[in-house]
Amino acid sequence: MLAMGKSTTPAHRKYVIRTLAFMGGYVAVNVGAIFGAFDEIQDRPAAWLLALVVAAPVAGQIWATLMLMRDSDEFVRGVTAKQFIIAAGVAMALFSAWGFAESYAGAPHAQGWLIYPLFWAVFGLVSPFVRTSR
């Protein structure tokens, strides 16, 4: 998510700062959960709030990407949109295929939140190959 070209423009610098802020929150809550910080609220209504809190930076990161596109020139905007659409499409297709594999082929269950790191992994893989706005 940070590998979107050289961070030389003000728009890119803002994007990097926003990304670090959102991902810092995301990682902090998840590390806290892994080390048992929220064990007491599991299976209680508060756990639903925790789930929403962890997911909020995901929405924030999408907002940061939209702001990058708004503040960038037409070339960067076009390339970013293309990278985002390809990554989202590939991630959805892969995760859907895995879901069907669970249903029909007995594949082990994959947690729903894996779609987010999967999306950014695919984004990182496809971005170097998307260099035109057409």
Next chain:
Amino acid sequence: MRNRLKLLRTERGWTQEQLGQALGVSRQAVNALETEKHDPSLDLAYRIAVLFARPVEDIFDNPHALRKSG
């Protein structure tokens, strides 16, 4: 889109960064225009035309122009 942007830029001794600043776009955008990886919007094409004081079609080949016969 084929164009003479690099030629016009280098004639003036400008870097891609300098041309980008004059146009209000990134260096990457200038590079993409010069290497035909980005077709400019009409707005950007007109800004480039004003900067170089030339008609748009002197800078960008019109791919839809009718070929002259004989």
